[in-house]
Structures are given as C-alpha cells and as structure tokens.
Amino acid sequence: MANYFNTLPLREQLAQLAKCRFMDSSEFADGVEALKGKKMVVIGCGAQGLNQGLNLRDSGLDVSYALRPEAIAQKRQSWKNATENGFVVGTYEDLIPTADVVLNLTPDKQHTPVVKAVMPLMKQGACLSYSHGFNIVEEGMQIREDLTVIMVAPKCPGSEVRAEYVRGFGVPTLIAVHEDNDPQGEGLALAKAYAVGTGGHKAGVLMSSFIAEVKSDLMGEQTILCGMLQTGSILCFDKMVEEGIDAGYASRLIQFGWETITEALKYGGVTNMLDRLSNPAKIKAFDLSEELKVIMRPLYNKHQDDIINGTFSRVMMEDWANDDKNLLQWRADTAETNFEKTPAGDVEISEQEFFDNGILMVAMVKAGVELAFETMTAAGIIAESAYYESLHETPLIANTIARKKLYEMNATISDTAEYGCYLYNHACLPLLGDFMKDIKTDVIGKGLATDDNGVDNARLIEVNAALRSHPVEAIGTVLRGHMADMKKIV
Amino acid sequence: MGIAIHLDDLSVNFDDRFQLNNLNWSIEANQHWVVTGTNGSGKSALAAVLAGVGKIEQGSLSGLPSNVGLVSFEAQAELIAKELKKDDADIMDVISLGTPVHEMIFDQCLDPELAQELVEKFGLTPLLDRAFRKLSTGETRKVMLVRALSSRPDLLILDEPFDGLDAATLTMLQEHLEKIANTVPMVIVLNRFDEMPDFITHVAYMDKVALESKEAHQKRSEKKVSGSGKLALTVDKNNEQAFHELYQLLHLKTTDLSVPEADPSTKLPDLDPSQPLVKLKQASIKYGDTVIVDKLDWTIEQGQHWQLSGPNGSGKTCVLSLITGDHPQCYTNDIFVFGFQRGNGESIWQIKQFIGYVSTALQWEYRVSTSCKNVIISGFYDSIGMYNKSTDNQKQIADQWLELLGMKDRADQPFNKLSYGDQRLLLIARAMVKHPPLLILDEPCLGLDDMNRQLVLALIEKICEGKETTVLYVNHHMEDQIKGIENYLGLKKS
Numbered sequence: 001m002a003n004y005f006n007t008l009p010l011r012e013q014l015a016q017l018a019k020c021r022f023m024d025s026s027e028f029a030d031g032v033e034a035l036k037g038k039k040m041v042v043i044g045c046g047a048q049g050l051n052q053g054l055n056l057r058d059s060g061l062d063v064s065y066a067l068r069p070e071a072i073a074q075k076r077q078s079w080k081n082a083t084e085n086g087f088v089v090g091t092y093e094d095l096i097p098t099a100d101v102v103l104n105l106t107p108d109k110q111h112t113p114v115v116k117a118v119m120p121l122m123k124q125g126a127c128l129s130y131s132h133g134f135n136i137v138e139e140g141m142q143i144r145e146d147l148t149v150i151m152v153a154p155k156c157p158g159s160e161v162r163a164e165y166v167r168g169f170g171v172p173t174l175i176a177v178h179e180d181n182d183p184q185g186e187g188l189a190l191a192k193a194y195a196v197g198t199g200g201h202k203a204g205v206l207m208s209s210f211i212a213e214v215k216s217d218l219m220g221e222q223t224i225l226c227g228m229l230q231t232g233s234i235l236c237f238d239k240m241v242e243e244g245i246d247a248g249y250a251s252r253l254i255q256f257g258w259e260t261i262t263e264a265l266k267y268g269g270v271t272n273m274l275d276r277l278s279n280p281a282k283i284k285a286f287d288l289s290e291e292l293k294v295i296m297r298p299l300y301n302k303h304q305d306d307i308i309n310g311t312f313s314r315v316m317m318e319d320w321a322n323d324d325k326n327l328l329q330w331r332a333d334t335a336e337t338n339f340e341k342t343p344a345g346d347v348e349i350s351e352q353e354f355f356d357n358g359i360l361m362v363a364m365v366k367a368g369v370e371l372a373f374e375t376m377t378a379a380g381i382i383a384e385s386a387y388y389e390s391l392h393e394t395p396l397i398a399n400t401i402a403r404k405k406l407y408e409m410n411a412t413i414s415d416t417a418e419y420g421c422y423l424y425n426h427a428c429l430p431l432l433g434d435f436m437k438d439i440k441t442d443v444i445g446k447g448l449a450t451d452d453n454g455v456d457n458a459r460l461i462e463v464n465a466a467l468r469s470h471p472v473e474a475i476g477t478v479l480r481g482h483m484a485d486m487k488k489i490v
Numbered sequence: 491m492g493i494a495i496h497l498d499d500l501s502v503n504f505d506d507r508f509q510l511n512n513l514n515w516s517i518e519a520n521q522h523w524v525v526t527g528t529n530g531s532g533k534s535a536l537a538a539v540l541a542g543v544g545k546i547e548q549g550s551l552s553g554l555p556s557n558v559g560l561v562s563f564e565a566q567a568e569l570i571a572k573e574l575k576k577d578d579a580d581i582m583d584v585i586s587l588g589t590p591v592h593e594m595i596f597d598q599c600l601d602p603e604l605a606q607e608l609v610e611k612f613g614l615t616p617l618l619d620r621a622f623r624k625l626s627t628g629e630t631r632k633v634m635l636v637r638a639l640s641s642r643p644d645l646l647i648l649d650e651p652f653d654g655l656d657a658a659t660l661t662m663l664q665e666h667l668e669k670i671a672n673t674v675p676m677v678i679v680l681n682r683f684d685e686m687p688d689f690i691t692h693v694a695y696m697d698k699v700a701l702e703s704k705e706a707h708q709k710r711s712e713k714k715v716s717g718s719g720k721l722a723l724t725v726d727k728n729n730e731q732a733f734h735e736l737y738q739l740l741h742l743k744t745t746d747l748s749v750p751e752a753d754p755s756t757k758l759p760d761l762d763p764s765q766p767l768v769k770l771k772q773a774s775i776k777y778g779d780t781v782i783v784d785k786l787d788w789t790i791e792q793g794q795h796w797q798l799s800g801p802n803g804s805g806k807t808c809v810l811s812l813i814t815g816d817h818p819q820c821y822t823n824d825i826f827v828f829g830f831q832r833g834n835g836e837s838i839w840q841i842k843q844f845i846g847y848v849s850t851a852l853q854w855e856y857r858v859s860t861s862c863k864n865v866i867i868s869g870f871y872d873s874i875g876m877y878n879k880s881t882d883n884q885k886q887i888a889d890q891w892l893e894l895l896g897m898k899d900r901a902d903q904p905f906n907k908l909s910y911g912d913q914r915l916l917l918i919a920r921a922m923v924k925h926p927p928l929l930i931l932d933e934p935c936l937g938l939d940d941m942n943r944q945l946v947l948a949l950i951e952k953i954c955e956g957k958e959t960t961v962l963y964v965n966h967h968m969e970d971q972i973k974g975i976e977n978y979l980g981l982k983k984s
Binding site: 032037054057059060061080084085086087166168169 | 815818819820821836839858
C-alpha cells in the first residue's frame with residue numbers, strides 16, 4: 001500500500017489540506033434522517049465505540065456491535081460493555097453483511113487488519129466510517145469502489161461525548177468524506193446525520209478532509225500535545241531538583257501544573273493563560289516563550305515536513321513491523337526518569353501558585369501552541385483545523401499527566417501520538433540544553449522574588465498586543481464563541 | 491467525651507460562596523447537638539466548620555478534636571465527583587470501572603471489626619465488589635456512614651444522616667447512635683424536627699441573614715459571597731418553653747399558593763387519551779448475574795397518580811430510568827411510553843419532552859455553572875445547563891417560580907454555589923415548569939427544611955388536583971403522604 005497523499009498532484013494536495021469550514025447549524029435540519037432505519041454496526045467497544053453507540057441509539061438509530069469471536073467467547077470487557085448496555089453483539093460474519101454503515105472505532109494500528117477482514121463481508125453500496133484518517137491517507141488503504149467512506153471524529157474523549165449528549169449538548173466534531181469513495185454522492189448526508197446522532201451538531205461541526213485531519217492531527221499530537229509536555233516535565237523537574245527545591249514539591253507542581261494552567265488556556269486561549277500571571281511574570285513568560293520559539297522552530301518545521309511527505313508514518317510503521325522495538329524501549333526509559341519515579345509530595349499548592357511558580361511551564365505551553373499552529377498553517381492547513389489540533393486538545397492531554405504522569409499519558413494516547421512524542425522528545429531535550437542552563441528558580445519552582453509588581457507601561461502594552469493579535473487567538477475567539485455555553489464542570 | 495469546643499465571635503468564609511458571621515457557640519462535654527434552621531441558612535456550613543472546613547476570617551475556634559467523622563451531602567457529592575473524574579480521561583479509549591465499595595470502606599479504616607459489623611447491618615455485603623459510583627443514592631449514603639462510624643471519631647458530625655434511608659435502616663441507625671451516644675459527642679444537622687433522637691441535649695437554630703445594612707451588602711457584593719447565615723439561637727432541650735417556641739418557629743404556615751402557568755408557546759404533541767402514559771411488561775434489569783428488577787408489570791394511566799416505595803437498593807431509581815429512557819436496558823425491555831414502543835427509532839428527547847423529573851442523581855449530574863433562573867428555564871428544554879436562547883415568556887415564568895420559592899434575589903447567582911437544599915428547590919421548579927404530562931419526583935424532599943418541605947408537598951398536591959399532569963412520587967417517609975395519590979407500588983429487594 002502506498003502513501004495516498006503522495007500519489008496526489010500538488011494542486012490536489014493543497015486543496016485537500018486547506019479544507020476546513022465551520023458548518024452552519026441550518027445544514028443539520030434533516031437531523032438523523034439519512035441514517036433512519038439503517039443498520040449501523042460498530043467495530044470496537046472501547047470508550048469511543050461504546051459511548052458513540054449509546055448516543056446514536058438514543059437518537060433513534062439502530063446500533064449493534066461486531067466483535068472478534070475470542071472477545072465474545074471469553075466474555076472480554078468489550079463484550080461486557082456492549083451486552084450490559086443492551087446492545088446486540090455478534091461476530092463479523094454475523095453482523096457485517098447486514099450493515100448499511102460500519103463504524104470502525106478501533107485503534108489506528110488495528111485498522112489495516114480490521115478493514116481487510118471487514119471489507120469482503122460488507123454489502124454492495126454500504127458505508128465505512130472512520131474516526132481517524134491514518135489508514136486511508138498514510139497507509140494508502142484501498143477501499144472497494146462501491147463503498148462510501150466517511151469520517152466522523154468527535155474532538156473529545158468518549159466519556160465526554162456521552163456526558164455532553166446526556167446533558168442535551170454535544171462535543172465539537174470533525175467530519176469528512178473520502179472523495180475517491182463516494183459513488184452515490186451520499187457521503188456528506190451520512191456524515192452529517194452521524195454527527196447529529198452523537199449530538200456533535202449542537203457544539204459545532206467542522207467539515208474537513210481526510211488529509212487535513214491526518215496531517216494536522218499528527219502534527220498537534222507529537223509536538224505541543226504530547227512532545228512538549230513530556231519534554232517540559234522532564235526539564236522542569238530536573239532543574240528544580242538541581243536548584244535544591246524539594247523533589248516532592250517539584251513533582252506535584254509539574255504533575256498538576258499542566259492541567260491547571262491549560263485549564264486557563266481552554267477558557268480564554270493563550271491570552272487568558274498569560275493574564276493569570278502578575279505583570280512582571282507575564283513579561284518574563286513572554287520573553288522566555290519568544291526565546292523558546294526561536295530555538296524550537298526548526299524542530300517544528302522538521303516534524304511538519306516529515307508528516308507532510310510521509311517520512312514520519314513510514315518510519316513509524318517500520319517500528320510497528322519490528323514489534324515496536326524503539327517505542328517500547330522509550331516507554332521503559334520514560335518510566336525510569338526522575339520525574340516519573342518521584343511521587344507528588346503531600347503539599348498543598350493553590351490554583352494561583354501553579355501559575356506564579358510555573359512561569360516557565362506557561363512559556364513552554366505558549367511557545368508550543370503558537371509554534372504548532374504557525375507551522376501547520378504555513379503548511380497549508382487551515383486555521384480551524386490547526387486550532388483544534390493544537391490549543392483545543394492540550395488540556396485533555398494535560399489531564400492524563402495529572403492522573404498518573406508521563407507513563408500513563410504515553411500508554412493511553414494513540415500509537416501514532418506516542419511514536420511522535422518519542423521522536424520529539426529525543427530531539428527536543430538536547431536542543432533545549434543551553435537554554436535550560438540559564439534557568440533559575442524564579443521562573444520554575446519559586447516564582448519571581450519581587451516586592452514590587454511595577455512594570456514599564458510601554459513594554460506591557462507591547463506584550464499584551466502581541467499576545468492578543470496572534471492568529472491562534474483570533475480563530476480561538478471565534479470557535480470558542482460557537483461553544484458559548486461551554487460549562488465549567490466543578 | 492471530654493471535649494469543649496468554643497466558637498468565639500467566629501466568622502468563616504467558604505470559597506467566597508457562603509459566609510458565616512459572628513458565631514458564638516460552645517459545645518461542652520456530654521452534650522449532643524442538633525443544628526436546624528431554614529434552607530440556605532448555613533446549617534451544613536456550621537457543621538463543616540467543626541470538620542475544619544472554611545477560612546477563618548476573624549474570631550477564634552478552639553478545642554476541635556483532630557479526628558472528626560463527617561457525613562454530609564457535600565462530602566458525598568465530592569467523593570462521587572472524584573470518582574467520576576477518574577472516568578473522564580479516556581483518551582486511552584478504556585472504560586474505567588471506579589473504586590470498589592470494599593476499598594472505599596476498608597482502606598484506611600481504623601476499626602475494621604466495627605466496619606464489618608456495620609457493613610452487615612446496613613446490608614452492604616452484596617455490594618462490596620460493586621463500583622462506588624454505581625451505587626444508588628441510599629447505598630452511597632450508607633457507605634459514607636460506615637466510613638465515619640468506623641473511624642474511631644472524637645466527634646461525629648452527621649449532616650442529615652437519616653435522609654435517603656429506608657425505614658428499617660433508619661431505625662437501625664438511630665439505635666446504633668443511641669448506643670454510642672455515651673462514647674462520642676455528636677452534632678447532627680436535621681431538617682426534620684420530628685427525627686430528633688432522644689439523646690440530643692441541645693438545639694442550635696440557624697437563620698439566613700436577610701435584612702442587612704447597605705454597607706454590609708456592598709461588602710458582600712464586592713466579595714461576591716452568594717449567601718450568609720447566622721446562628722440565631724441555641725436552646726437547651728430541658729427548657730420546655732424555649733423548645734416549644736422553636737418548634738412553632740419551624741412550623742410556620744405555608745401561604746396560599748398557586749402554581750405558575752405553563753408556557754403557551756412551548757406546546758407538546760398531543761397524547762392519545764385512550765392509551766396509558768406508561769406500560770412496562772415483564773421489565774427486568776440485570777448486571778451480569780445480579781438481578782435488580784425482576785419481571786415487573788406496571789401500567790400508569792393518564793391522571794392516575796402513583797406513589798412508588800421500597801427499601802434502598804430495591805431498584806426504584808432503575809425502574810424510573812426505564813421510563814425516562816436513561817437506562818440502557820430500556821432497549822431490551824418491552825416498554826411503551828407516551829405513544830412510543832421503545833426501540834423503534836424514537837429519540838430520547840422525544841420521550842423526555844413529556845417528563846418533568848427530579849432526583850438526587852439529577853442533582854449530582856447538574857454540575858454546570860449557570861444561573862438559578864436558567865436552571866428553571868432548562869426544564870423547558872430537558873437539558874442540564876442552557877444551550878438554547880430562552881424566550882421572554884419563559885423568563886417571566888421562571889421569575890414567578892423564583893418568587894414562589896422565595897429566591898428572587900438569587901435569580902442571577904450561579905446555581906452551583908447554592909446550598910444543597912436551595913439547589914433542590916430549583917430542580918423541583920425545573921421539573922414542574924412546563925406542566926409535563928408525567929411528573930416524576932424521586933424523593934424530592936431530600937435536603938429540604940421543614941418549611942420548604944411543606945411548600946413542596948403543597949405544590950405537589952396542587953398539581954395532583956389539576957388535570958394535565960400525572961404524578962409519580964417516590965419516597966421513604968411515610969408522613970409525606972400526598973392527597974390525591976391513590977395508587978401504590980412497593981418494590982422489594984431481590
């Protein structure tokens with residue numbers, strides 16, 4: 001199988017990358033009509049599979065689950081999830097031939113075997129749905145010509161997809177149609193109905209392409225989302241300990257700090273995150289982030305280039321074929337880092353203190369979000385996509401670190417994200433070596449030791465203007481506005 | 491029993507959402523207190539102060555023992571929220587099952603023997619392997635009680651310990667408290683005066699700070715404190731006259747009330763009057779091999795008001811969730827509701843539009859920051875939080891409800907900063923606001939003080955008199971009988 005993107009002419013590559021449009025709610029007037037009475041069969045009953053299925057069924061659609069015979073015979077968790085919730089469960093052979101729509105909600109790595117097993121069983125003219133385009137775009141999977149291929153990707157974890165639906169709302173969702181596989185021209189109607197069925201249309205739907213989704217998703221997850229947080233955690237922790245700060249305190253500041261500061265990011269973008277700092281600290285964070293951006297920009301460019309030309313996925317798939325040797329070694333190494341091995345100390349850190357004593361962390365998040373966004377848009381990815389794949393998802397990943405640190409983050413993110421994180425971290429740690437030499441506890445661990453919060457007016461105005469005029473803030477304001485009712489869950 | 495706790499001109503702030511001012515109170519050895527008062531007056535806050543919660547702004551607090559056992563709705567909700575939080579990080583695409591009950595009880599337990607005894611007495615043994623967050627309201631309460639009672643506390647603070655317990659468990663708990671009364675001092679928050687145990691020696695009465703000076707108000711608004719309360723009086727139970735006066739104070743007459751009108755512009759589809767509202771045939775709910783509800787037949791005709799009762803864990807809430815469509819197994823049962831045979835392409839929103847609903851589970855799920863007024867209006871949309879633009883009509887109706895509940899001054903305050911009882915009142919209004927064809931009230935009076943309980947019961951009676959709404963009422967308290975309800979369904983523990 002050849003990389004699909006690389007088979008396209010440049011003109012088409014650029015057109016596909018630039019696809020992304022925020023849909024108007026009037027475009028969903030037909031509701032779930034296009035899927036009414038059709039048989040939807042879900043493959044994979046993890047959090048996405050189960051919760052999307054629950055929503056679709058509650059929207060009046062016919063949902064059942066196809067599992068592998070071993071999962072059924074051994075009554076595995078996926079079997080329990082589906083049956084306890086009252087779904088019909090059967091083997092691929094039982095259910096796929098009857099399906100009008102097959103929802104492939106398995107992890108990326110299983111896509112090739114799953115799709116190869118399922119495709120011959122699917123009936124003429126049915127629809128195959130993905131929630132991630134890697135298999136089509138990077139692995140070049142060829143789908144039977146009579147089948148319609150769509151993508152519906154809720155941009156939140158499965159449990160949130162369900163919780164928001166139950167409240168009467170939904171989560172932002174990305175949809176796409178694979179134009180090479182839309183023989184009856186019904187792909188868009190099916191994808192829209194699916195998004196309505198999961199409640200996504202209430203929170204906003206982005207119409208994108210398989211290519212734009214893959215190239216932006218990969219970029220976001222390996223740089224700012226996972227790579228930057230991983231690298232930042234290790235550097236900040238080691239620096240604090242080196243400077244004599246209590247290891248338990250340092251461990252807590254980092255483990256829970258990412259979550260706390262990116263919460264501010266989620267509500268009001270980079271601007272609000274920086275606004276949580278005192279004026280002198282804000283200027284300090286701004287300066288550090290500018291410095292970081294200069295140092296790291298070549299790395300971000302390299303990641304984006306490798307993703308666009310397919311080098312990244314080729315190298316990763318070689319590792320897959322080699323039993324994940326590189327990845328597993330790195331996962332084991334991560335478990336051995338000092339940050340990972342030092343439990344968070346039993347000290348109380350107030351919400352504000354995470355900002356005040358974590359100025360460098362704020363600077364790292366700002367630099368990472370802006371660089372990822374700038375690099376993606378420079379590569380032809382449209383701002384909406386770039387926003388969702390950088391800023392929007394950062395708090396979700398920070399949340400996994402708060403739970404059980406880096407090992408947990410890496411064990412739980414997708415295979416593609418983890419491999420990308422591995423590459424980033426390897427390159428970024430040495431890259432920031434010199435920069436870290438000048439770092440002291442005023443920006444990580446203790447906070448600025450000033451009695452006077454005075455700053456120069458002109459400088460503050462400059463910094464505020466630069467923060468607020470960054471393009472990620474412009475698009476962020478628009479997209480967060482669509483989710484005007486975004487609720488603070490307490 | 492050698493404690494002596496003194497609150498001396500103490501003012502305490504709770505995350506800027508509630509303020510207790512100038513408290514003067516002494517708890518001496520061999521005393522047991524009941525704290526009572528109106529909703530939102532700070533009863534729970536006062537109890538929480540004794541558990542070390544809140545920021546002391548002035549005055550002094552001395553003599554607090556280090557090991558305090560606390561049971562309260564707030565603590566319960568916090569624990570549940572923590573458990574739910576464990577669930578929502580499934581970037582990993584894995585479904586977490588949550589902490590099992592035995593871990594909740596026996597990890598860090600100081601008196602495992604007593605815990606074991608209580609687990610049996612409370613009938614928790616079969617639940618030990620279940621996930622804590624999968625328990626029913628009453629069951630979670632019991633776990634909280636076992637935890638507190640078996641922690642060898644020097645002081646036991648029980649905030650509404652009897653609410654949500656079935657009759658048998660309630661008697662058992664009262665006997666147990668009676669038994670330990672001479673070993674551990676207790677402070678019990680009670681909304682129901684008639685539930686006061688005999689060993690209680692003193693009563694503290696809390697009141698809202700209603701009329702305040704302009705300056706005080708300004709000060710409060712600056713700090714954005716949404717409520718404040720004071721300790722109005724303390725009474726020795728042996729002082730019969732004072733005790734009687736307090737009793738009178740708590741039983742003020744409910745005023746003549748009328749239910750605000752429905753919104754004429756939010757019109758529901760017509761129901762066929764010849765068909766029942768609900769028809770369950772041989773309904774069953776199972777988790778693995780555990781049967782919660784076994785082959786239940788139940789028909790609710792239009793205008794036929796029902797009361798549903800049964801001990802904790804008998805599946806009351808499960809049965810209700812089959813009707814509301816919140817239980818996934820409603821698709822594997824033979825259920826007819828509001829003209830729909832379930833599982834034939836209807837959406838849950840088509841079902842929910844006919845239902846007004848209030849329960850403790852709903853209150854836990856209602857964790858969104860929206861204004862009190864919006865909470866009432868969300869009843870028109872069956873949503874948790876507001877995602878639609880409300881009409882002027884709906885706003886007006888919501889105002890009338892706020893007026894009726896005496897909460898007009900809090901219309902724009904965030905819902906999640908209110909006390910448990912005040913939240914409950916708003917959710918009851920949310921359930922009633924559209925005059926739904928079926929009004930389901932699952933233990934609606936939990937957490938309400940005597941006066942508000944009377945108010946809510948009176949409202950339900952009014953609604954029963956009308957023709958448009960059929961009431962389905964669930965409760966444990968036999969004294970909360972509603973005029974107009976003539977059909978009863980009792981569930982047994984299977």
